[in-house]
Amino acid sequence: MSDPASPFKGKTGLRRVLNAATYSWSGLTAAFRHEDAFRQEVFLALLLIPLALVLGETGIARALMIGAVLLVLIVELLNSAIEAAVDRISLEHNLLIKRAKDMGSAAVMISLVNVAVVWALVLLN
Template structure:
């Protein structure tokens, strides 16, 4: 190992879990403050989740409805992570950077189609 290289000790046990929770919360906080699409999806997630538990359907069906909405939020997190990494590498326009962002956007679209299909299947 070169003299300028340092080895970072990996956290273990409860310390690792606590730091993971802090980093996860920081990511969600950033998304909530800075990502308009995430804010819009969250604005739909909250009332639709409440509706899912209000409906006269089984608990398992309500949970499936909520899980489909969580999948949309998950997809938006992945899409934004892709965009952030691409922008970190370079702000210059490049076909592969655009393609990566387009694929991330497609991920969100597919998650929304899945959620819509699940809601329609369970409610119609």
């Protein structure tokens, strides 16, 4: 009986780590190249992260502020992945596809609200 595992899961050790890094870099560059929202959020992060390092009075404050910004990028990547996968399945109007895309968008919005709340709480003490 053959092993049901994916043939892509056969690598171990350093080769696996290098493959994962390559796939991750490909995902980041694809998102930057093809997703306007991700590009905008990267530029926002390039502004906010240095600002957090200056405005945060403690290491924990800086970590919270930077973490909130990075969370937006993470959620946007997941949202873009959902949209790409769903679009691959069908471009026809479908209520379940709309729901999935709307939920991904809502997750991005909540992560952006999280940035505002965290930054306000940290900066206003």
